[in-house]
Amino acid sequence: SPKKQWSLQDFEIGKPLGKGKFGRVYLAREAKSKYIVALKVIFKEQIEKYKIQHQLKREMEIQTALRHPNILRLYGWFHDSERIFLILEYAHGGELYRELRKRGFLSENKAATYILSLAQALAFCHEKDVIHRDIKPENLLLDHEGRLKIADFGWSVQSRAKRRTMCGTLDYLAPEMVENKAHDYAVDNWTLGILCYEFLYGVPPFEAENQTDTFRRIMNVDLSFPSTPCVSIEAKDLILRLLVKDSSKRLSLQKIMEHPWIVKNTDPTSICNK
Numbered sequence: 001s002p003k004k005q006w007s008l009q010d011f012e013i014g015k016p017l018g019k020g021k022f023g024r025v026y027l028a029r030e031a032k033s034k035y036i037v038a039l040k041v042i043f044k045e046q047i048e049k050y051k052i053q054h055q056l057k058r059e060m061e062i063q064t065a066l067r068h069p070n071i072l073r074l075y076g077w078f079h080d081s082e083r084i085f086l087i088l089e090y091a092h093g094g095e096l097y098r099e100l101r102k103r104g105f106l107s108e109n110k111a112a113t114y115i116l117s118l119a120q121a122l123a124f125c126h127e128k129d130v131i132h133r134d135i136k137p138e139n140l141l142l143d144h145e146g147r148l149k150i151a152d153f154g155w156s157v158q159s160r161a162k163r164r165t166m167c168g169t170l171d172y173l174a175p176e177m178v179e180n181k182a183h184d185y186a187v188d189n190w191t192l193g194i195l196c197y198e199f200l201y202g203v204p205p206f207e208a209e210n211q212t213d214t215f216r217r218i219m220n221v222d223l224s225f226p227s228t229p230c231v232s233i234e235a236k237d238l239i240l241r242l243l244v245k246d247s248s249k250r251l252s253l254q255k256i257m258e259h260p261w262i263v264k265n266t267d268p269t270s271i272c273n274k
């Protein structure tokens with residue numbers, strides 16, 4: 001189908017969903033089809049100020065091209081004199097982060113389902129030579145059925161509620177990232193280990209008072225498992241096989257999908273199989 005030229009007139013704007021450094025996200029409805037979307041408004045002067053035109057363009061090309069049930073769709077975009085508008089899939093459940101904070105920590109079934117969805121989405125990205133999706137709970141949304149959607153396109157939106165400063169956190173970065181070495185696909189595998197720990201314990205494994213201590217804990221892979229909440233040894237086994245300093249020794253995405261903890265804790269119906 002020839003690319004439709006969208007404009008603001010095509011949409012009825014609803015409630016604001018959240019705001020960020022570069023703009024806000026609104027609930028919106030396409031006027032003719034009544035189709036619900038999320039409209040992300042980014043101010044051009046912010047883009048120019050932070051010199052991220054190329055990043056935004058690359059992120060939009062990636063997001064438009066990647067079609068996967070666990071990656072939030074970018075349907076299209078348009079702009080006016082001072083703003084760029086991204087027409088994004090609407091995920092009714094909002095940020096996974098909020099569910100995690102609300103519950104403290106997740107059940108092993110939920111955690112395993114999310115990790116499997118992420119592994120499938122990342123395997124799809126890696127097939128398309130896309131790496132380092134900045135996956136942290138802030139960039140993960142849930143749809144109306146609670147299915148996970150990777151929603152990062154380079155900059156997360158901050159909800160109105162007070163939140164820990166996400167922009168500076170090192171918590172999710174692999175050692176080779178923190179050391180600013182060339183990173184490859186395996187950084188995403190490390191991050192899955194971080195997320196798996198955080199889903200099950202409610203905090204990331206290397207959290208510390210300040211960035212220096214977090215940096216040291218990451219570089220030393222200074223990992224310990226609290227005695228509560230009670231977590232199965234299979235879950236710990238998966239985390240230990242992902243949080244490995246030597247990136248070549250981390251469990252592959254395929255092996256994650258076949259890991260006993262994942263197989264045991266995911267019911268095949270709930271995840272998106274192609």
Ligand SMILES: COc1ccc(/C=N/Nc2[nH]nc(C)c2C(=O)Nc2cccc(NC(C)=O)c2)cc1
Binds near residue numbers: 017019098151157160
């Ligand atoms: C504040 O309570 C909320 C509950 C649910 C939502 C749902 N957001 N769903 C989305 N679908 N596609 C996109 C893009 C979004 C989105 O950006 N959501 C968003 C943005 C900023 C903050 C939040 N905050 C939370 C808590 O979800 C969500 C948004 C806000």
